[in-house]
Amino acid sequence: MLKSYIVIAFRNIRRNLSYAFLNVFGLTLGIAACLIIFLIVRNELGYDAYNSKANRTYRVTLHALDFNSNVSLAIIPAMRIDFPELEATTQVFFMRDGVVKVGDNRYSEKNYAFGDEQINKVFDYQWLAGDPNTALRQPNSVVLTETIAQKYFDKSNAMGQLINLDNDLNLKVTGVIKDLPGNTSMPLNFLVSLQTISKRLEGAMHFWAIPGGSYAYIVVPPNYSIRQLQKKMPGFVKKNFGNDIAKAAVMPLQPLKDIHFDQRYINNITTPTSRDTYWALIGVALLIIITACINFINLATAQAIRRSKEVGVRKVLGATRQQLIRQFMGETTVLVLISVILGVLLSAAFLAEAGKWMSITIDAGQLLQPVVIGWIASITLLVILLAGLYPSFIQSAFQPVDSLKNKVSVSAKGLTLRKGLVIAQFSISQILIVGTLIVAHQMDFFQNQDLGFSKEAVVSIGLPDVAKREVFEQQLESYPGVKEVSFSSGAPSYNSSFTSFSSPELGLTKDDVTEVKYIDEKYTDMFQLKMLAGQKIWKKNPKDTLHSIVINETMMQKLGFQDPQKAINKHVTLNGDQQSIIVGVMKDFQSESKHKKRRACVLEYNADRLFMAGIRMQPAGMNKTIGYIGKQWSKLFPDNLFRYEFIDEHIAAMYKQEQKVYTAFQLFSYIAILIGCLGLYGLIAFAASQRTKEVGIRKVLGASVYSIVNLFTREFIFLIGIAFLVAAPLGYYIMHTWLQNFAYHISIGPGIFIVAIAASAIIAAITIAYQAIKAALINPVKSLRNE
Incomplete structure (x- = not known):
């Protein structure tokens, strides 16, 4: 029986290639987009999760007049004495750029740090060479990442080689580690022993001496109460630095996994962004898959009328409704599985490009991870149920006599549902258009408006x-x-x-x-x-x-x-x-x-x-x-190496995270709107198949092409209006909530909503035009012929 269903499914696909193409193409786009969004969001929400002790790692911060991620170099030595139960503590002195000289070659490098020997007990570095326990113990030691080691020494063994940093420090390579993942709050190209500059830092060992780039991390033992440790911190500050400082400052312990999302802090290495931003992307993915499923339902419903005689014959020959449901669900499953396979292949092909657009590291290999495979299986099952159940019940409910007499039509409930789906589809499109416009305006506001100074054609250059x-x-x-x-x-x-x-x-x-x-x-x-x-x-x-x-x-x-x-x-x-x-x-x-x-x-x-x-x-x-x-x-x-930065590029870098999200939001909104256009095309096909004879009669009675096109578009324009009444308040609420993440933001004016409804109407008109004009130009003899 199963084999029979599959054979019949492929025969019907072959007979109705245009219908199958629209369904498969829409679902493929939807599944590929959702899969890419899933990997993007998984990457972003998984910041620092690669560390096995991430749930027990905290950054020691300062809250005096601001939330400051930088703290004095005196903090960690004092904590090691007062809290010996801590599993690990480390001090990191982060530097944003430097000049490295290797032989006669010089390199301008970004993101390196001075770290003590316990840094390896806090962060999970995969060592390719060297002893993690001693590599940073001695002064003038450096640990390189794999890419940097290959860059400096090509295929030679980097261990024991010498490099010069900032025309000042001669360093010996004592270790090589694998490149760090992109979703780390502390991106590093190489690590220098903190002992190398310890004498220079001796004068900065009091509480208010806070060098830029000075970070402190601790790892607590399993089942250790972080709340109890936090309660002890005021006493720790009072004991080591005096009562006056204890009254003026507190030292919050910030979870490692929160660093990338906590926007209260100044002096972060990477720019924090709100988790809500990525949940919004998940919302876009959900809207995309719903739109794709709506398309499937609409197209399947339109196709159902053409297959009414097939249903009638099967029922006359003894087929039960349950068998018909299984058959039609089987056909849906075949189409969905084809779409899933193509969607996975499409996402694999574009993952690297999406990573470039978003400035993150994602690759096709992640598609083979168990979590991702499980997600693909879940979305496949969800799409089969969402897209297949309603059309299957509609098709299996046709009465044999009406089917064989060609008197099948969709019930009032079916028409109501169809209109509801159209409204939902237009609402989704308009919400995405509103969201894209508001994010675009906010990005422009970030970089160009109300800065209070002139930034045009200005470069900034450091003087050694x-x-x-x-x-x-x-x-x-x-x-x-x-x-x-x-x-x-x-x-x-x-x-x-x-x-x-x-x-x-x-x-x-x-x-x-x-x-x-x-x-x-x-x-x-x-x-x-x-x-x-x-x-x-x-x-x-x-x-x-x-x-x-x-x-x-x-x-x-x-x-x-x-x-x-x-x-x-x-x-x-x-x-x-x-x-x-x-x-x-x-x-x-x-x-x-x-x-x-x-x-x-x-x-x-x-x-x-x-x-x-x-x-x-x-x-x-x-x-x-x-x-x-x-x-x-x-x-x-x-x-020294000559380096410069345009000020407008520096300002743009402040909003790198928002730009990443805007790029994704823009791209996936376009995909959702394209999928919606496919659905509109299917709806017009449905309407045309329902009103073929009506169009023929009107043509015989002298109706013009314009009047017939207007016949098809009038209903949809009305539905666009209803969709706007749904989309406008929802879009306003969602985007108003997003804008609250910023101290300064644009106001949402009526112009954005006018553009949204106008864009929806234009997109709908273009999509409808082809099928409506085709129906209007068909020979009325063919329309009125009764097969």
Whole structure:
């Protein structure tokens, strides 16, 4: 019997190739899209899960005036004494970039760290060479990842080889590890022994000495109460660092698996993103598979009428309804299995490309993992049930007499369900269109709107030696392609220096936190910062004991002023003891991502801290200008590699996670809409098959092509309107919730919804047009002929 069902299924597919193609193509796209989304979300939600002790690993953080992921280097040594029961503790000093010299070759590398010998007990590194217990014990030791080892030494054995780091440290390779997975909160290309720089760090072993990039991790024993350990932390801080610090700061223990998703913290290595974002992608996958199943149901229902005589003959010959249901479910199963196989192959072919779009590491090998195979089996069963049950019951319910007399039609319940499916399909399309438009507007808002400074055609370049700053400046200003030059501790969108501030004069005795930017006298004009009152920063006389500062609006308000002019000449204490006078107030600018509210900021002149050059170039010939800058820079700093970054690229990097999600959302929304178009095509085919004779009669009575096309489209336009009433509030709620993840975001206006319904109507009209015009142009003789 089973063999008979399969044979019949393939015969029907062969006889109705267009019907089978639409079904299989829609389901294939849906399954491939869902599979790719599943792997993307699995990758993103699985951050740091590759570590076998991930559930017992915590990052020791600081919460004083901010949630700070960086802590003092003094924390881990003290915890090892006070909490000997901890399974492992490690201190990591992360560096974002450096220059490596191997023989005569130099390489610009990103993401390396200084780590102590216990780092291997916290993180799971797969060692290819070297002893994990001793590789980082001695000073001047380095452990390379496999890719870096091959890059430096090709096929030679890297063990025992020497490399130079930043023209300063001569390091010996003591180990090689496999490349880390892409979903790690601490991406590393190589590890240097922390002992290598221990003497340089001796002066930074008090609580408030917090170097950028200093992270602390602990692993607790199995069944250990992390709540009890957290309760002991205030006493730990008080004992080791004093009562005053214990009152001002707490040390939260952050689960390792939460690091990638906790957006409260500053100074993270990778940009955190909300878990809700990835659940939204799962929602898109669900909408895609529902849309594909709706298509299947609609097309199968349309096909049912054509097969009514077959059903009648089978019933006359004794077939029961259960047998017919099994037969039609068998045909559905064959089509779904074909779609699943093609969907898996399609996803395998595009996984690498999807990984590039999303900047993540996924490959076809993951499709063979048990979890993924189980998911594929589950989605296959779900699709078979969703797509097959209703058409099977409809087809098996035809009465033999009506079937053989060609009087079969779909019942009122069937029509109601069909219209409901159309509304659901249009609602899904409109929600996805609304979502795509809002995410696109928010991404544009991130990178281009309301920054508070000018970023166009500006590059940022680091200076290895500030003593050569004036010579470099003269060389740049003499070149016609350079428009403006300014030196600072960082452009407006770079934030690396924070300190405390208070003002006893104004009644603010409790310390608050502010960002500090050290700038020259050209900075304000070059970046077009808007002054609200007072003067800009000027060159400071080294003999001055009172520091002149410019503050932003946020700091002005924290000091209790609403009128910028009233803040001028007031005194502020920075960093505990630096007496400063406010000489100007500037408008707020965006120094961090828009996930967070703008913070207090101070501009100050300090010639010793101006180690970054900001260069605005003429728009024409920028590549030539960069070449000139690089040539002059290399002459001044021959032992260093020339590196630069466009400020707009730096700003874009702040929203890398959102850009990844937007890319995925955009891509899969298009796929869902395409699948919906296939369904619309099927619905028009259904309508045309139902009204063939009606169209013929109207043609005989003189109806025009336009009136017949209007006959088919009128109902769908009405259903689009109903779908909009469903989609608009749902789309608004979903996207409004998503926007709450950001301190600054766009407002959702009516224009987005107008575009959504207009786009739906246009897409529907284009999809409907072909089949409707085809029905209108058919010879009425053929329409009225009764076979």
